[in-house]
Amino acid sequence: MPRILIVGGGYAGFYTALKLEKHLRRGEAEVVMVDPLPYMTYQPFLPEVAAGSIEPRHAVVSHRRHLKRTTVITARVTGIDHAKKTATITPEVGEPYELEYDHVVVTAGSVSRTFPIPGVADEAIGMKSIEEAVAVRDRLIDNFHRAALLPAGPERDRLLTVVVVGGGFAGIETFAELRSLASSLLAQYPGLTIDDTRFHLIEAMGRIMPEVSLKTSHWVLKNLAQRAATVHLDTQLTSAVGGRIELSTGETFESDLIIWTAGVMANPVVRNTDLPVEERGRLRAQAELRVIDEGGAVVEGAWAAGDVAAVPDLTGGGVGGFCVPNAQHAVRQGKQLAKNLAAAVRGEAPKQYIHKNLGAVAGLGLWVGVYQWRNLAIKGWIAWIMHRGYHGLAVPMWERKLRVFSGWIGHFFLRRDMVSLAARETPKAYFQEFASRPKA
Known part of the structure; x- marks a missing residue:
């Protein structure tokens, strides 16, 4: 049974896994998703979370609760050797290990882009x-x-x-x-x-x-x-x-x-792979969401979506000809990617991603x-x-x-909840302040 490895559980990764559970028949492929966090964050809600208008846990979606047929691994992918079709999985506790795959889906998202400004x-x-x-x-x-x-x-x-x-x-x-x-x-x-x-x-x-x-x-x-x-x-x-x-x-x-x-930039995890990266640090991709090399040739078994991928915007509304890094594209790319992966497993042709801005x-x-x-x-x-x-x-x-x-x-x-829970960062402090200790 072919194994599909999804690197990243954000918008694109979560929706790819969720829709693969819908499109794939039982026994048709094994789906494994790896992400260091056990949840997907709905980032458009972050300003309201910061303002106390949304309970923080309501802005995240549990991977394990909703992905019933996907193997969820809470760890980091620290390397991808696509030539050998293996990924290095590094858990928070324990030794790194190699995981083989047939298809790899890189949806590692983006991180904050900063400049060397003092302080x-x-x-x-x-x-x-x-x-x-x-x-x-x-x-x-x-x-x-x-x-x-x-x-x-x-x-x-x-x-x-x-x-x-x-x-x-x-x-x-x-x-x-x-x-x-x-x-x-x-x-x-x-x-x-x-x-x-x-x-x-x-x-x-x-x-x-x-x-x-x-x-x-x-x-x-x-x-x-x-x-x-x-x-x-x-x-x-x-x-x-x-x-x-x-x-x-x-x-x-x-x-x-x-x-x-x-601003944001593609997750630096792509630098630890042998997959082709363009000048802005994103994986090169075609409209079918397959990874391509500099000459435009398809890298078999490699797919990408979301902020980490340079996906052409076929509507002509993108920046520099590519889809802008936002949730609107990441969610829909994840859904299309699931359909294309299911088609690839069955030997069928994938379809192009196209979405007009709403x-x-x-x-x-x-x-x-x-x-x-x-x-x-x-x-x-x-x-x-x-x-x-x-x-x-x-x-x-x-x-x-x-x-x-x-x-x-x-x-x-x-009215909104305006209570600070900053003490959660040092939860043992109150107990330790009054706890009895052995005499010297």
Whole structure:
């Protein structure tokens, strides 16, 4: 029985495995999925998780619960030797071992792309994982606790200053959701006002949100300005050493919460393979989602999808002729890849992936959103409802959808949950503080 190895359990990997269980007959192929995490993260929900609008566990989908006929291995793939059709599996506990396969599907996704700016690696945090989103939420809430006990001055200003680097969808949504959370927190701290909080978004380009029209992006800028949030366009971060922000404009200030959302890059795991990689570090792929070499020849038994793959956009709407790295493509590529793999196992011809953009929708805090499809732009609370409706239905599995919608309904009547659980990072501290120890 042929073995299909899926490297990565994100959007593309999860949906490939899920749909292979539907398309393959029992005994037709063995499916193995390897990922260091036991769940898939629905990343469009991360800004709302950071803002306390979604319970963190509701934004992830368990691999083992929903992939009934797939062998799930919670470990890392640290190497692929496609010439021998083997992959090196490195578990968190135990020795690495080799796993043979007949087809390999690389859907390892992307990681945050950073630049060698002093202080960023030490002071900033990304927005690519559920753990990062929870940490951002707890940090902002805890900073309000601390600031409320301090007199006006530099230390309080530092605690109440939030910096987001990157003006794409992820950056703007994170920025706006945190601004919304901070405004809600002010009601609990009568000694603090909105003038005490400082929100800065730094964008190197001359505009934000390139997925929407320029007119729509201007509306977003105006809305953020009305909410006491400052956007620095045509500005670069030059240093963040010790939390001291230095901008290319010469402006300086200090911040205790720096969030990096300025782009992504293909997962570096592809560098440890003998599969062909293009200049941006992605696997070369054709529209059928098969890996190809520099000459365009198919690499038999190798497939790729999602952010880690350079897949041609046959609609002509991509950047540089390729599909942009977003969830919309990754999910649909995973579904098509499952069909193509089933066809390949049966000796049939695979079909090309083609998907027209359904538009872009963003949530900008409670009751504020934007939607853009071609020349149609919808702004305000209607777009916010569209954002929640779309993503609430798009998150995989009905049990997740029900949890998310029930949480939103609960928050509508009870307001969002604004409790910090930062102490979870040191869970033994309370016990150890009072625990009896043997006398010396």
